[in-house]
Amino acid sequence: MAAITDVARLAGVSKSTASRALSGHGYVSESTRRRVADAAAEIGYIASPNAASLVTGRTKNVGIVIPFVNRWFFGEVLEGAERALLAAGYDLTLYNLALDGPERERVFDFFLARKRVDAVIAVGVDLDEREVDVIGLRGKPIVVLGGSAPGAPRLAVDDRAAGRLATEHLIQLGHTRIAHLAGAAPGSAARSVQRLRTEGFHDAVHAAGLEPAGVDGGVIEAEMTLPGGYSAGLQLLGHPAARPTAVFAASDEIAFGVMRAAERLGIAVPSALSVIGFDGHEYAELFGLTTVEQYPEDQGRIAVEEVMRALGESPSAEERGWADRPLSTRLVVRSSTTAPPR
Amino acid sequence: MAAITDVARLAGVSKSTASRALSGHGYVSESTRRRVADAAAEIGYIASPNAASLVTGRTKNVGIVIPFVNRWFFGEVLEGAERALLAAGYDLTLYNLALDGPERERVFDFFLARKRVDAVIAVGVDLDEREVDVIGLRGKPIVVLGGSAPGAPRLAVDDRAAGRLATEHLIQLGHTRIAHLAGAAPGSAARSVQRLRTEGFHDAVHAAGLEPAGVDGGVIEAEMTLPGGYSAGLQLLGHPAARPTAVFAASDEIAFGVMRAAERLGIAVPSALSVIGFDGHEYAELFGLTTVEQYPEDQGRIAVEEVMRALGESPSAEERGWADRPLSTRLVVRSSTTAPPR
DNA sequence: GGGATCGATGGGAACGGTTCCACACCGACC
DNA sequence: GGTCGGTGTGGAACCGTTCCCATCGATCCC
Helix, strand or coil: CCCHHHHHHHHCCCHHHHHHHHHCCCCCCHHHHHHHHHHHHHCCCCCCHHHHHHHHCCCCEEEEEECCCCCHHHHHHHHHHHHHHHHCCCEEEEEECCCCCHHHHHHHHHHHCCCCCCEEEEECEECCHHHHHHHHCCCCCEEEECCECCCCCEECECHHHHHHHHHHHHHHCCCCCEEEEEECCCCCECHHHHHHHHHHHHHHHHHCCCCCCCHHHHEEEECCCHHHHHHHHHHHHCCHHHCCCEEEECCHHHHHHHHHHHHHHCCCCCCCCEEEEEECCCCCCCCCCEEEEECHHHHHHHHHHHHHHHCCCCCCCCCCCHHHCCECEEEECCCCCCCCCC | CCCHHHHHHHHCCCHHHHHHHHHCCCCCCHHHHHHHHHHHHHCCCCCCHHHHHHHHCCCCEEEEEECCCCCHHHHHHHHHHHHHHHHCCCEEEEEECCCCCHHHHHHHHHHHCCCCCCEEEEECEECCHHHHHHHHCCCCCEEEECCECCCCCEECECHHHHHHHHHHHHHHCCCCCEEEEEECCCCCECHHHHHHHHHHHHHHHHHCCCCCCCHHHHEEEECCCHHHHHHHHHHHHCCHHHCCCEEEECCHHHHHHHHHHHHHHCCCCCCCCEEEEEECCCCCCCCCCEEEEECHHHHHHHHHHHHHHHCCCCCCCCCCCHHHCCECEEEECCCCCCCCCC
């Protein structure tokens, strides 16, 4: 209701001076600055971001594109990004890119192409050229976290190296019959990440002169959930003859499912079956799951820092380019892995 | 870049006619409507929502205030709400209200008071009068889901009745030594919901002429996570003498933790200990957890429908007022509950 | 002492739409 | 045949800011 004109009138100055006083840009004497501030407080003035962004072109709003919000990894990323954006005075607009096809196009053409966000953080999705263009052409920075997009800065853990690391852990324990439960990427979720982890698995297995072991060539695709891991686990472990002694699961949730399947089948973990996961899920410790941890909440924060830099919001931080900081992972050994039975 | 003026010029009409043609309001002949539409498509015209909301006062944007995004319940709500808003052509701006205190004030005074959202959905938080006012005074509808706010429409499951239902299930199985793991509400999370579930527990226990059983008077507060349930479970089950035969956990995650604690202590579920949860978590089925299901994804969708009605977006749906549809819950009996040992 | 510079301020044109109002045209009705 | 109401269109005001430009007094330097 109260516009800046009212503030100006009450303070006895012009609209322009009031604007300068409130925004802090340009010359304003200390005394009038106070008068304006007092007047604003008195009538409960709240600036209209719409009007401001209409003329400045900046919205103080960042869009986040994400395939799920109810999965652990993505929830964590969102949590971290939200906190960082709030601290920077930015709003966070959420775009759920669950499905492929027309719905996905709509998000890009209808929602993101409009001048409503200053930048976009894409989490866990693979963007194609057109999609990057439709955002980038309008001058908006775009940062990709855990996915891919041609020409856009990419922020990710080294999934291939991490997949190798997980597999090597099993190999070092002496396992020779190792299977992999690869993550399925339904809908719009990034296939690239899953592919890299699987490649890391193959790298390590082949480097050790081994072959993936188990039914279906030792690699089964599982939905990245506990039920997904459970049913894939039943499939993998169902045939005693072809049973591997160790499994690298593409996510901790899959790993939980496998452990549950093993329990159901009477296969002891880790004495008869070693299981290693990927993620550092909050439940991993309680289930004693060995895993390659990553830190999605930090990743969300880092993606925001990246975006702020692109928007010129971090005056002093020009030193550290994004490329210099690969996202960290760490192997955490717990009680779900041990040497193979003899 | 391309403004409506350019479209108008290309189509050979005035700005006003172009606006009418594109928005569909007012009289425009079919032929000019087509010409304008073609012109818009040709130069890739995209309307500026900022300019539009500056004059109309509507932003086509709904704010969601939520204490966590990385907890199952909230993630589901968000997922449901996002989908519904997207379908309605609305943006969703996320406000994480994790902490109490100055940060919380900031969300309301700085972010929500501005004219950037048309309505607010508050999930799982208790709002005070001032907070409702600062939003409501500016004419914005506010809907509260699973929390409370004075004067605002409240959408929630009947937590008290559901808590009673869960407890009665245990009583009907013959249990007389029943404990309750109540949910803690850290930070900004709604205390009201947890209190209601606990009251439901007491209702049922007292109605059966029983008293809560177990250490600390049979009611222990647990953080609403698996680790939280685990440590509360150890505490509750640690003393064999004072051990209850059944536990009603305020959430499924707590229940999982209790089951894990029981396993650790060598207490068989359900033969030595029955466990019932609350939520309908996606993992409940795999863990065989008896629970009172609720449907947060639906709840998110329903909250959006409510908001759309308040914004006058649902022309035909004036019949069903929000108060007519209590959110549904359902007792789902699985293998974690049975008659007490004798 | 006069032009240059600086600090402080006001006027007014944008930004990109929507919408009120006036006007013109048309068929219809009494 | 004049009035009336429904269509179609253009002109212009307006939403609430920012920011460029002009103005103006004071200080300053040569």
